[in-house]
Amino acid sequence: MGVWIVLDTKFxxxxxxxxxxxxxxxYMKLAQGGMKIKVRTFPAVAAIPEAIGRxxxxxxxxxxxxxxxxxxxxxxxNGPQTLAGISILGYTTRxxxxxxxxxxxxxxxxxxxxxxxxxxxxxxxAEGKPEEFDPTTAINFQNEQSPYLTAxxxxxxxxxxxxxxxxxxxxxxxxCIAEAGNIIGAMQIGGTANTHQLxxxxxxxxxxxxxxxxxxxxxxxxxxxxxxxxxxxxxLLKFLVLALLGIGFLLALIGNTSLIGLLRL
Amino acid sequence: MSQVYKRELVFIVTGVVALVMxxxxxxxxxxxxxxxxxxxxxxxxxxxxxIQLMAIGLGAINLIQVHYRQIxxxxxMAIYSIIFMVFxxxxxxxxxxxxxxxxxxxxxxxxxxxxxxxxxxxLYAITGFFVFSAAYRAFRARNVDAAILLIGGxxxxxxxxxxxxxxxxxxxxxxxxxxxxxxxPGMRAFTVVGAxxxxxxGFRALIGKEKGFYSEAS
Numbered sequence: 249m250g251v252w253i254v255l256d257t258k259f260x261x262x263x264x265x266x267x268x269x270x271x272x273x274x275y276m277k278l279a280q281g282g283m284k285i286k287v288r289t290f291p292a293v294a295a296i297p298e299a300i301g302r303x304x305x306x307x308x309x310x311x312x313x314x315x316x317x318x319x320x321x322x323x324x325x326n327g328p329q330t331l332a333g334i335s336i337l338g339y340t341t342r343x344x345x346x347x348x349x350x351x352x353x354x355x356x357x358x359x360x361x362x363x364x365x366x367x368x369x370x371x372x373x374a375e376g377k378p379e380e381f382d383p384t385t386a387i388n389f390q391n392e393q394s395p396y397l398t399a400x401x402x403x404x405x406x407x408x409x410x411x412x413x414x415x416x417x418x419x420x421x422x423x424c425i426a427e428a429g430n431i432i433g434a435m436q437i438g439g440t441a442n443t444h445q446l447x448x449x450x451x452x453x454x455x456x457x458x459x460x461x462x463x464x465x466x467x468x469x470x471x472x473x474x475x476x477x478x479x480x481x482x483x484l485l486k487f488l489v490l491a492l493l494g495i496g497f498l499l500a501l502i503g504n505t506s507l508i509g510l511l512r513l
Numbered sequence: 514m515s516q517v518y519k520r521e522l523v524f525i526v527t528g529v530v531a532l533v534m535x536x537x538x539x540x541x542x543x544x545x546x547x548x549x550x551x552x553x554x555x556x557x558x559x560x561x562x563x564i565q566l567m568a569i570g571l572g573a574i575n576l577i578q579v580h581y582r583q584i585x586x587x588x589x590m591a592i593y594s595i596i597f598m599v600f601x602x603x604x605x606x607x608x609x610x611x612x613x614x615x616x617x618x619x620x621x622x623x624x625x626x627x628x629x630x631x632x633x634x635x636l637y638a639i640t641g642f643f644v645f646s647a648a649y650r651a652f653r654a655r656n657v658d659a660a661i662l663l664i665g666g667x668x669x670x671x672x673x674x675x676x677x678x679x680x681x682x683x684x685x686x687x688x689x690x691x692x693x694x695x696x697x698p699g700m701r702a703f704t705v706v707g708a709x710x711x712x713x714x715g716f717r718a719l720i721g722k723e724k725g726f727y728s729e730a731s
Contacts, residue, residue, distance in 0.1 A: 262539045265712075272716045322561045328711055331718075335725025358568035359561075361575065367726060384579050389572040394633040406590075420640050427643040430650075441707040443700050448644070451651035459703050460710020466725035467717070475722050482713040489705060 260510050272481040279477030287476050292437050292455035293465050296336070299411035299435050300343040309350040311409040312337055313400065313425065314357070314416030315440065316393050321359050326417030328463065329441050330360055333416030334367055335466035340413060341371035345380065352403065354388045356396035361389060397421045404428045414449065415439040415462060426452035439465070524721035530557055531719045577601070665691050 279285045303310050314333030317326040337353060344351040353364060365383050372381035388403070390396040401424060404412070412429035414422060415438070422438070422445045429436050430452055438449035439457025450456050457465055460482070467475045496507045537547050537554035549555050580594035607621040654660040671677030672688020717723035 258539060265535075268709075268712055269716050272713055273720075276722070320565055322558075322565060328714055331726045332714065335723070338725055358572040359565040361568055361571055363726060384575065384582055387575065388579070389575045391569060391572055392633075394629075394636045397636060420637065423643045423647055424640055427647055430646075441710070443703050443707070446703065447651075448647060451647045459707035460713075463710040463714035466723065470725060472722075475717060478713045478717055478722070482709055485709050485712075486706060489709065 257510060257512055268481075268485055271485060272478040275477035275481035275484075276474040277477070279473040279480070283477075285473055285476045285480050287464075287468060287479050290457060290461055290465055290468060292439060292457045292461070293336075293468055295435075295437055295455045296340055296413070297343055299413065299437060300340065300347055300349055302435050303344075303349045303410035304347040306410040308410040309352055309407055310340070310344060311354070311400070311404060311407075311412040311425075311429070311434070312340060312351055313354040313414055314360070315414065315418035316396065316421060317355075317357050317360075317417040319356055319358070319392070321357060321363075323417075325442070329417035330357060332462050332466060333439075334360065334364055336413075336415050336469065337364065338367045338371050339466075339469045341368045342375055345372045345375035345377050350385075352386060352388055352407075352409075354390075354396060354400050354403070356390050356392060358389070358391065361387065393419065393421060397424055400425050401428050404432060404434070408432045409434050411435045411437070413437045414453070415457065415465075417442055418445045418449070420445075423448035423452060520724075521721075524724060528719050528721050531715065533557060573601075665695070 275285075300310065314330045314337070315326075317323065317330040321327045321330055341351055343349075351368075353368070355361070355364065364387060368383070368386055369378065369381050372378050388399060390399050400421070404425070405428065409429070409432075412425070412434045414425060414436070418440045419442070422440065426436055426438060426449060436453040437455045437457075438453035439462045440446060440449060441459050441462050443459075446456075446458060450458075464479050464482070467479055470476075492507070492511075496511075499505070499507050533547075533554055534557070536544065537552070541548035541552075541554065546552050547554055550559070576597075580597050583594035584591050584598070604621070604624065607618055611617050611621060648666070652659070652663045652666055654663050668684065668688040669691050670688070671680070671684040672686075672692070677684035677688065714723060
């Protein structure tokens with residue numbers, strides 16, 4: 249019989265994970281119980297209706313993409329970003345359906361297609377306009393980075409969308425697509441949790457969701473108090489991490505690296 | 514009603530799969546039948562791969578539908594759709610030939626080596642121009658923050674450009690300091706908060722509260 253749980257760094261990680269989940273759950277329960285949760289508003293999320301309104305006024309379409317995302321949802325770093333982007337796509341599509349604005353979603357991620365199609369279809373259904381949804385024009389799929397980028401750049405040049413929304417796991421295409429949007433004067437909203445692309449989106453977009461804001465945006469959109477509670481828990485967790493960093497720093501100063509060793513995976 | 518069940522099923526499957534993968538990560542070897550290629554977690558990963566490959570087929574169908582529509586409607590872009598269809602059929606036939614005979618025909622590799630790769634590299638190269646125009650806007654000293662960014666950016670630029678060291682030997686030192694010391698704490702802070710956000714998002718998905726990716730957000 250082997251030891252079921254080994255007291256190693258992985259076990260410490262599990263304890264921290266359980267503690268984090270407990271914190272999220274506690275705040276979600278408190279929010280359900282009527283606790284007032286005040287969450288900061290994200291200007292980028294607040295700008296989405298403005299972007300759709302602009303498209304409605306100009307009679308032009310909206311460009312939407314969740315980025316390369318390493319070409320699959322089955323990727324630890326990019327899969328959740330793509331999902332977060334699809335969450336906001338649902339909300340954006342509803343706004344578009346309501347205002348009669350055409351939205352075109354570009355993706356090179358094949359395994360996200362069924363989810364995207366259902367999300368967009370549900371959004372049109374929720375607005376009572378299922379007949380207006382046409383997947384062959386609303387979803388534009390390319391199987392690789394270069395074709396995806398070429399198709400995006402070409403479409404932006406031809407259709408001149410009023411607004412461009414880039415939310416997901418982006419790679420080098422972010423700066424190309426956002427610059428193409430800038431050239432035609434589109435209102436741009438960007439967001440990614442890929443640190444290597446953040447500077448490009450910050451430099452080129454009017455509004456940006458930075459790192460965890462991308463994941464938090466759908467919670468804010470939902471407005472569901474218990475979901476917002478998890479954001480409150482997340483904020484508290486940030487302070488705990490800061491405290492751990494501070495303790496680790498002080499211990500390291502006196503030559504004790506045990507905390508670093510314990511937390512290193 | 515079936516729509517409700519269908520929707521709930523999506524979130525239940527998401528939660529169960531997330532739980533299995535977490536258990537595999539922490540206790541994989543200690544729970545019989547969980548890890549390895551024959552275990553539940555391994556099987557789920559294989560299913561994910563199969564679904565992914567099937568989805569590529571779905572994507573190909575979507576592409577054919579889109580381009581067929583362009584051709585049948587005789588739009589301005591129809592010529593490009595015809596080119597796409599011809600190349601699609603051509604490469605599909607060559608690929609099928611390789612699949613059944615095991616022989617890779619010369620045109621198959623030639624198209625990849627001399628058309629696809631060259632075009633991809635060219636497209637990647639144009640990023641430089643886009644970065645240049647984005648940097649031009651980012652470096653306009655409109656306020657104090659932008660001015661600090663501009664000064665830091667100039668040092669990093671001169672540290673990387675050969676002319677920087679010729680002008681003054683201190684440029685590489687200061688520029689590399691910005692690169693290796695100045696920006697790393699900021700980037701690490703981003704990485705930490707990104708991970709915490711992912712954790713909260715994962716938790717919401719695990720317990721079925723994250724419903725936005727099935728258009729529950731309103």
